[in-house]
Amino acid sequence: MRILLLSLALILVLVQARLWLSDEGLREVWRLQAQVAERTQDNRRLAARNSALEGEVTDLKQGLAAAEERARTDLGMIAEGETFYQITPYSPPETAEP
Secondary structure, eight states: OHHHHHHHHHHHHHHHHHHHHHHTHHHHHHHHHHHHHHHHHHHHHHHHHHHHHHHHHHHHHHHHHHHHHHHHHHOOOOOTTOOOOOOOOOOOOOOOOO
């Protein structure tokens, strides 16, 4: 009976050691859980970006206001009859040191 209990205890220790210490054990599970959390966060960020792009595409398809806004911001276009003013930040002139 003692031999049976000792062998069962030894088997239990070996199984627990394999579960906690091997590369296929809990370490792998934790690593995969971290990867899933990272991918989920990336997917949420990309879904928000896709939603914004989808709204922009819809605006561009439906009317000229969105296309005009894109032309103004990206290409610097000015509508007919408008005056363009460009304000540059002031930078003091460099003084020559003797």
